[in-house]
Amino acid sequence: MTQGATVRDDTWFDALFRSHATQVHRYLARRAPRDAEDLAADVMAIAWRRRADLPEGAELPWLYRTAAYVLANHRRKHVLVPTDHEPADADDVDPADLVLADDAVRAALTALSPRDRRILLLHAWEGLGGEELAVVLGISRGGADAALSRARARLAAVWDERA
Numbered sequence: 452m453t454q455g456a457t458v459r460d461d462t463w464f465d466a467l468f469r470s471h472a473t474q475v476h477r478y479l480a481r482r483a484p485r486d487a488e489d490l491a492a493d494v495m496a497i498a499w500r501r502r503a504d505l506p507e508g509a510e511l512p513w514l515y516r517t518a519a520y521v522l523a524n525h526r527r528k529h530v531l532v533p534t535d536h537e538p539a540d541a542d543d544v545d546p547a548d549l550v551l552a553d554d555a556v557r558a559a560l561t562a563l564s565p566r567d568r569r570i571l572l573l574h575a576w577e578g579l580g581g582e583e584l585a586v587v588l589g590i591s592r593g594g595a596d597a598a599l600s601r602a603r604a605r606l607a608a609v610w611d612e613r614a
Contacts, residue, residue, distance in 0.1 A: 459502040494518045512586035562609045567602035
């Protein structure tokens with residue numbers, strides 16, 4: 452091991468989990484609400500098995516990228532996971548209000564390419580920008596900035612057309 456390298460032991464993983472498990476779960480909950488817990492557990496298990504591969508300082512983007520692969524594999528399987536119970540906490544928000552508010556945004560996003568949609572959602576929902584977005588997309592920082600700028604411009608154009 453080189454000087455200054457992080458020891459990837461149980462303590463390291465506990466810190467990784469505490470720092471990023473919630474964001475990984477939220478990422479998956481937005482895309483697969485019924486299966487988010489299981490998928491997040493799979494992502495964290497992969498992180499443990501492949502801990503030597505996690506880039507130091509870019510752990511969260513690596514986890515998002517892994518979550519995208521786990522989600523894609525899950526969707527290909529078409530496995531329905533039954534739920535045993537409803538959530539205990541009732542949400543006071545009227546779903547009809549949420550649907551109306553989200554409908555215009557969802558329609559605009561649907562008009563975009565899957566890549567533009569992914570870039571915008573990673574930026575808006577997950578709070579990724581610059582370097583982190585580049586890691587998730589597997590491109591350079593400049594490429595990520597340009598891709599985000601183009602996706603925003605396309606979204607603005609679609610939004611203006613629909614307004």
